[in-house]
Amino acid sequence: DGGITQSPKYLFRKEGQNVTLSCEQNLNHDAMYWYRQDPGQGLRLIYYSQIVNDFQKGDIAEGYSVSREKKESFPLTVTSAQKNPTAFYLCASSIGMAGTSYEQYFGPGTRLTVT
Amino acid sequence: QQQVKQSPQSLIVQKGGISIINCAYENTAFDYFPWYQQFPGKGPALLIAIRPDVSEKKEGRFTISFNKSAKQFSLHIMDSQPGDSATYFCAASMRGAQKLVFGQGTRLTINP
Numbered sequence: 001d002g003g004i005t006q007s008p009k010y011l012f013r014k015e016g017q018n019v020t021l022s023c024e025q026n027l028n029h030d031a032m033y034w035y036r037q038d039p040g041q042g043l044r045l046i047y048y049s050q051i052v053n054d055f056q057k058g059d060i061a062e063g064y065s066v067s068r069e070k071k072e073s074f075p076l077t078v079t080s081a082q083k084n085p086t087a088f089y090l091c092a093s094s095i096g097m098a099g100t101s102y103e104q105y106f107g108p109g110t111r112l113t114v115t
Numbered sequence: 116q117q118q119v120k121q122s123p124q125s126l127i128v129q130k131g132g133i134s135i136i137n138c139a140y141e142n143t144a145f146d147y148f149p150w151y152q153q154f155p156g157k158g159p160a161l162l163i164a165i166r167p168d169v170s171e172k173k174e175g176r177f178t179i180s181f182n183k184s185a186k187q188f189s190l191h192i193m194d195s196q197p198g199d200s201a202t203y204f205c206a207a208s209m210r211g212a213q214k215l216v217f218g219q220g221t222r223l224t225i226n227p
Contacts, residue, residue, distance in 0.1 A: 004158075032212055039123070042204060042219040043159070050213055058214075090158050094213065102147045102208045104215060106158030 003027065004107035006091050011112045021076045021110045022093030030096030034075035036060060037088040043073065049074055050096055071084075078112065085114045086097075117142060119207050124201045129226050134192040136219025136221045138205035141186065145207040149215070150179065150190045162203075163190070195225045 006023045013019045024050030025032065031050050035043040049068040063082025068074055074093075078085045088111050092104040120139045128134045138148075149164035165172045165188065172179045175202040178191040192199055205218040 033214075043217040044120075048214060080120060092158075096213065102213070102215070103149070103161055103164070106151075106160065108158050109156070111156075114125065 004091060004093055004105060006089075006110050008110060009108065011110055013112070013114050015114055016080045017114075018080060019078050019085075019112065019114075021078065021091075021112070023074045023076065023107060024072055025074075025091075025093045025105075025107075026072060027093055027105065028071070029093035029105075030071070031094045032068070033083055033092040033094075034058075034064070034074070034076045035090040035092065037090055037109075043057065043090065046076065056106040078114075085112060087112060117216050119216050119218045119219060121205050123221060125221065125222045125224070127187075127224045127226060128195045130195065130197060132195050132225075134195045134199065134223055134225070135186065135189055135222070136203055136205070137189045138141070138207075138218050139185075139187045140207050142209065144209040144215075147208045148176075148179070148181065148188050148189070149206050149208075151204045151206065151217075153204065153220075159204060193211055195223075197201050197225045197227050199223060200225045 007022045033048040034046040045061050046064050047066040049055035065077045090109045091107040094104045150162045151159035153159040153163045163174050163177050167183050174191045181188045203221045206215040208215050
């Protein structure tokens with residue numbers, strides 16, 4: 001069953017703690033993305049990676065960090081430096097530069113609540 | 116220039132009616148325009164997409180209309196059904212960028 005998995009679905013943390021969100025894909029896609037979704041603001045790009053061991057900042061990278069050690073995995077760490085971390089986080093993947101399609105496939109999301 | 120502006124923010128349509136959501140862009144380098152559908156608590160799913168070499172694309176009850184000169188594109192949902200109630204996002208990308216720029220989203224409600 002191919003797709004993107006994100007875990008956990010709900011995550012609760014205390015303010016000041018770092019937290020890592022998991023994203024795994026078995027679609028053999030080169031490119032992976034992290035978005036943040038807030039009510040009424042659409043999807044905003046945090047980080048993206050076009051290939052293993054390489055990633056670029058998106059529009060709102062401050063307070064976040066990522067790694068891409070394996071093609072299948074692109075974990076996102078929400079650090080204590082992120083001022084408003086409570087949000088719905090979405091991971092996506094696409095075939096990447098190897099293909100001509102820009103289609104992005106999304107995971108089910110992780111809802112992070114920080115109190 | 117990287118923005119995609121989407122309207123309306125919310126839309127209520129009667130069952131069987133036509134739902135229309137509009138998007139506008141400035142960057143003429145954009146060459147791929149997808150629409151995504153998102154149900155509450157789920158990730159967005161690709162609904163339909165168009166490239167600027169055609170003015171219209173239809174898939175079932177869903178149609179994208181594209182006006183290159185006006186830099187606008189729209190989603191039309193014919194015979195709207197309660198199951199179509201969701202949030203819809205337009206997006207745009209340019210060749211080689213491998214990034215999508217999303218509109219702000221439209222919450223569509225279809226009344227039975």
